[in-house]
Amino acid sequence: MNFIKRGFLGITRKKGKSLILLAVIFILGNLISGAISIQQATGNVETNIKDRLGTAATLELDHEAVEDLSEEEWLEIENIDIDLIKQIGALSYVKYFDYNTSTYLGSESIESYQGEETEDEVVMMGPSMDFKLNGINYAPVIDFEEQKGKLVDGRVFTQDEVDNGTSVAIISTKLAEKNDLNIGDTFTLENAVYTYDEETGEEDVVTSRDVVLEVIGLFEPQSIKEDIEVDSDTGMIDWMDIEYQNTVYVPNEIVASENRYHMEEYMKEDEEFAKMMEEEGDSFEYYTPMFYLNSPEDSEAFEEEVAPLLPEFYTVINATDQYDSIAGPMESMSKLAKYVLLVAVIATVLITGLVVLLFLRDRKRELGIYLSLGERRIRVVGQILIEVMVVAVIGITLSLFSGNLLAGQVSDMMMKANENQDEYYEEYIYFGDTQIDLTTEDVIDSYEVNLNSSYVLGFYGIGLLTILISTVIPLIYIVRLNPKKILM
Amino acid sequence: MILEAKDLNYYYQDGEQRRYILKDTSVSFEKGKFYTILGQSGSGKTTLLSLLSALDSPHSGEVLFNEEDIKKIGYEKYRRNNVGIIFQSYNLIPTFTAVENVLVPMTITENEIPEDAKTVAYNLLDYIGIVKSKADRFVNKLSGGEQQRVAIARALATNVELILADEPTGNLDEEMEQEIIDIFKKLAHEHGKCVIVVTHSNEIALQSDQAFHLRKGALSSYE
Numbered sequence: 239m240n241f242i243k244r245g246f247l248g249i250t251r252k253k254g255k256s257l258i259l260l261a262v263i264f265i266l267g268n269l270i271s272g273a274i275s276i277q278q279a280t281g282n283v284e285t286n287i288k289d290r291l292g293t294a295a296t297l298e299l300d301h302e303a304v305e306d307l308s309e310e311e312w313l314e315i316e317n318i319d320i321d322l323i324k325q326i327g328a329l330s331y332v333k334y335f336d337y338n339t340s341t342y343l344g345s346e347s348i349e350s351y352q353g354e355e356t357e358d359e360v361v362m363m364g365p366s367m368d369f370k371l372n373g374i375n376y377a378p379v380i381d382f383e384e385q386k387g388k389l390v391d392g393r394v395f396t397q398d399e400v401d402n403g404t405s406v407a408i409i410s411t412k413l414a415e416k417n418d419l420n421i422g423d424t425f426t427l428e429n430a431v432y433t434y435d436e437e438t439g440e441e442d443v444v445t446s447r448d449v450v451l452e453v454i455g456l457f458e459p460q461s462i463k464e465d466i467e468v469d470s471d472t473g474m475i476d477w478m479d480i481e482y483q484n485t486v487y488v489p490n491e492i493v494a495s496e497n498r499y500h501m502e503e504y505m506k507e508d509e510e511f512a513k514m515m516e517e518e519g520d521s522f523e524y525y526t527p528m529f530y531l532n533s534p535e536d537s538e539a540f541e542e543e544v545a546p547l548l549p550e551f552y553t554v555i556n557a558t559d560q561y562d563s564i565a566g567p568m569e570s571m572s573k574l575a576k577y578v579l580l581v582a583v584i585a586t587v588l589i590t591g592l593v594v595l596l597f598l599r600d601r602k603r604e605l606g607i608y609l610s611l612g613e614r615r616i617r618v619v620g621q622i623l624i625e626v627m628v629v630a631v632i633g634i635t636l637s638l639f640s641g642n643l644l645a646g647q648v649s650d651m652m653m654k655a656n657e658n659q660d661e662y663y664e665e666y667i668y669f670g671d672t673q674i675d676l677t678t679e680d681v682i683d684s685y686e687v688n689l690n691s692s693y694v695l696g697f698y699g700i701g702l703l704t705i706l707i708s709t710v711i712p713l714i715y716i717v718r719l720n721p722k723k724i725l726m
Numbered sequence: 727m728i729l730e731a732k733d734l735n736y737y738y739q740d741g742e743q744r745r746y747i748l749k750d751t752s753v754s755f756e757k758g759k760f761y762t763i764l765g766q767s768g769s770g771k772t773t774l775l776s777l778l779s780a781l782d783s784p785h786s787g788e789v790l791f792n793e794e795d796i797k798k799i800g801y802e803k804y805r806r807n808n809v810g811i812i813f814q815s816y817n818l819i820p821t822f823t824a825v826e827n828v829l830v831p832m833t834i835t836e837n838e839i840p841e842d843a844k845t846v847a848y849n850l851l852d853y854i855g856i857v858k859s860k861a862d863r864f865v866n867k868l869s870g871g872e873q874q875r876v877a878i879a880r881a882l883a884t885n886v887e888l889i890l891a892d893e894p895t896g897n898l899d900e901e902m903e904q905e906i907i908d909i910f911k912k913l914a915h916e917h918g919k920c921v922i923v924v925t926h927s928n929e930i931a932l933q934s935d936q937a938f939h940l941r942k943g944a945l946s947s948y949e
């Protein structure tokens with residue numbers, strides 16, 4: 239007849255009361271379980287989607303803020319200089335960063351890649367500038383680190399090559415195959431300066447210079463959309479792919495020097511333009527910074543820390559910013575779940591507290607008897623806790639499964655309602671060079687109510703703790719009384 | 727001297743005033759004797775007994791068990807190892823059978839309990855007058871007299887030398903009362919226990935080895 243045995247006898251000898259307690263816990267458990275299910279599922283969606291959106295961040299002009307500026311004000315906007323980029327790149331949130339400048343060049347000696355089918359009928363309209371010279375500063379090339387492309391032969395840049403602006407390049411295997419280029423070969427692009435006659439619409443080559451580059455590496459695009467069918471109507475993905483196949487990675491300095499050349503030659507031709515440029519000072523070096531953060535969760539903190547460092551009118555753009563615009567139905571669900579959880583926990587504390595209190599009022603005398611027999615207070619508390627907690631564990635376990643089912647059902651219904659209600663919007667997001675096309679549908683697809691260990695632990699934790707608290711408080715009140723007050 | 731009360735004071739605060747129930751009350755008890763404490767209703771008998779059994783604590787004064795202050799022993803420990811308490815309203819656990827009720831203190835006490843506790847409990851009940859068939863009944867299916875016998879068996883289960891009872895026959899008829907008193911006499915005289923019974927019955931007082939009269943917070947010998 240020790241306190242443990244007494245606890246279990248307390249359950250079996252008073253079946254009616256145990257069943258009432260079980261029913262109460264089961265019902266409230268369903269509420270809590272359902273709410274936690276939904277919360278967890280929405281949380282999963284957020285991390286899932288944000289992971290797919292990536293950790294990229296960049297600095298851009300705030301389009302809304304600059305919309306109404308006058309021309310003079312426009313001219314006063316500062317450029318983001320490299321020192322600031324480096325300062326931001328040194329923040330702890332940043333995994334790696336780069337700043338890029340690019341230009342398009344043509345060539346007379348090599349042909350651009352134009353896709354598999356159109357190979358035999360390349361239509362050339364005027365002087366083509368098919369090759370995208372993509373300057374980088376991060377020698378291992380961030381696009382490769384981020385799986386946009388993959389180095390399949392040769393090597394990446396050395397820091398020396400980047401710093402000195404050595405004439406080396408990494409090109410795509412498709413471009414190399416088309417022109418029989420191998421590692422160690424050189425090829426020539428052409429930096430041509432044109433004038434454009436507004437009346438006739440004719441373009442004249444004024445001057446040009448050769449850009450000779452040595453192939454040090456070959457890459458292949460790693461399509462992020464392997465599982466998505468190519469959209470044959472718009473050719474959108476094709477076009478993106480072709481541009482990337484014709485991208486030539488070079489050190490930033492190569493691009494900068496070609497841009498400078500182009501600008502200087504052009505200024506010789508167009509005096510008006512030259513005057514304007516002189517007034518503004520040297521600002522033809524413009525770099526797009528790209529920061530990759532350690533985790534999508536860092537983006538808010540990163541934004542907060544960076545914003546004050548930026549010149550006026552600039553803003554931080556995070557890849558994950560997009561989440562908010564496609565996560566509409568999720569947000570309302572998450573909010574609802576939060577309220578339900580809060581209400582359910584409060585109700586559980588109150589109702590189980592009340593039930594246990596009624597339960598204990600009948601038992602007060604019994605507890606007094608144990609105390610009068612010299613039983614330790616802690617064991618008296620222990621006995622009742624066993625009685626309540628054993629029932630609670632059973633009730634919670636049952637409601638764990640049924641609440642989860644219920645949550646699945648409820649969220650299915652809500653998702654459907656939301657889908658019909660909101661105008662169905664699909665958004666293509668262009669982010670830097672990376673195209674991400676996640677839609678509300680993707681969000682809904684990745685929503686999944688399931689039983690995982692953190693959910694189960696969380697539920698047992700919250701449930702048992704709630705019941706524990708509502709039992710222990712009235713119990714302590716009783717066992718603190720002296721037995722005479724209870725019994726005599 | 728197995729039990730001794732020294733200068734016990736117990737009062738209720740009545741506004742500004744203290745209404746003393748016990749005032750400098752001292753008394754002592756020996757083993758092998760059957761004592762009664764007599765007094766009118768409201769005279770403080772239950773209060774005194776609750777202090778002697780460590781169910782409550784006095785405002786001042788001390789209770790010594792075998793010369794040791796029970797406060798030093800520890801109230802809980804004193805209750806589980808040194809004293810058996812019997813109440814007017816039995817105070818049995820209704821969801822347990824008679825024998826289960828007797829077994830409860832045996833798992834609480836630190837006193838040595840024979841290994842086959844259940845047999846001991848049945849024997850004890852049998853000795854007090856509860857046969858086996860009744861020992862397996864839930865206690866609320868027993869008569870008042872039977873319930874009080876179970877309560878006595880429970881008090882004896884831990885093999886203590888000190889038995890305290892608060893009007894144990896208050897709810898019983900006269901015949902039953904005499905049987906219970908006979909048990910108390912036997913416990914004192916044949917088993918060497920110290921039995922202290924609080925009562926307002928003269929008949930019971932006359933049968934005890936020594937009777938005290940509690941009046942106005944003080945004890946006197948009752949002839």
Ligand SMILES: Nc1ncnc2c1ncn2[C@@H]1O[C@H](COP(=O)(O)OP(=O)(O)O)[C@@H](O)[C@H]1O
Nearest residue numbers: 738739747765766767768769770771772773774
């Ligand atoms: N909680 C209380 N507050 C004030 N007075 C009380 C309280 N409990 C008991 N009393 C008083 O204490 C006195 C002694 O009570 P008690 O020891 O139970 O007497 P007895 O057992 O002799 O009838 C009584 O007069 C009673 O009215």
Ligand SMILES: [Mg+2]
Nearest residue numbers: 771772773892
């Ligand atoms: Mg009384």
